[in-house]
Amino acid sequence: MTFHVLTLFPEMIKQMVSHSILGRAVSSGFFSVNAVNIRDFSGNKHGQVDDAPYGGGAGMVMMAPPVYDAWASVAERKPRTIYLSPQGRTLTQSLAQELAHAPELILLCGHYEGIDERVIEEIVTDEISIGDYVLTGGEPAALVLIDAIARLLPGVLGKEASHQNESFGAELGGGLEYPHYTRPPEFRGRCVPEVLLSGHHGKIAEWRQRESAERTRLRRPDLVEQKSKD
Numbered sequence: 001m002t003f004h005v006l007t008l009f010p011e012m013i014k015q016m017v018s019h020s021i022l023g024r025a026v027s028s029g030f031f032s033v034n035a036v037n038i039r040d041f042s043g044n045k046h047g048q049v050d051d052a053p054y055g056g057g058a059g060m061v062m063m064a065p066p067v068y069d070a071w072a073s074v075a076e077r078k079p080r081t082i083y084l085s086p087q088g089r090t091l092t093q094s095l096a097q098e099l100a101h102a103p104e105l106i107l108l109c110g111h112y113e114g115i116d117e118r119v120i121e122e123i124v125t126d127e128i129s130i131g132d133y134v135l136t137g138g139e140p141a142a143l144v145l146i147d148a149i150a151r152l153l154p155g156v157l158g159k160e161a162s163h164q165n166e167s168f169g170a171e172l173g174g175g176l177e178y179p180h181y182t183r184p185p186e187f188r189g190r191c192v193p194e195v196l197l198s199g200h201h202g203k204i205a206e207w208r209q210r211e212s213a214e215r216t217r218l219r220r221p222d223l224v225e226q227k228s229k230d
Ligand code: ADE
Pocket: 084, 085, 086, 128, 129, 130, 131, 132, 133, 134, 135, 136, 137, 138, 141
């Protein structure tokens, strides 16, 4: 899978995908990230990519031509083009799973007051928000999306990784994951639940299912309600 990221800050994108699990996965060729600097397509010697809004008001608007030309430079195979914006559909695990099947995605990061609406109409196929709050730019949202998708790609988390048994996964009925413990068996008077030391796999699986259901009911009743409607 290749992510093409259209941005005014390519270093932000390159930095994050050069570390930890994502960095290793990129080095191993499990996915790649192509950060495209929109400023390279400004078409003027000052590198100007924004201008005052028609109709007046505060802030600057990113101009349509540089955004379009940056997009056209990577859009040969017409992949889905995602604009990161608080007005988009909210990112969920199932949306990340759907997008993980794409061979290529283009992510468009906005800045200033926004992007000229005409280029959004022209190139964007999906608008995605990472939550109901406003960021200064789309880059952190693009990085969240890349992380959520990349960890689902074959090889990225290693062979044993199962996405069924984690929060929002199918094995836990789309609910939250159960708690985890490791050594020591007692920490500041808090003991590891007996059943986890029992070696009884059936009982352990049952306990984990129960803990997951209880957590979901207490912390995310909205997920329980949603499931009853599905
Ligand atoms: N850009 C600014 N705020 C955003 C958000 N909440 N999600 C995605 N992109 C954004």
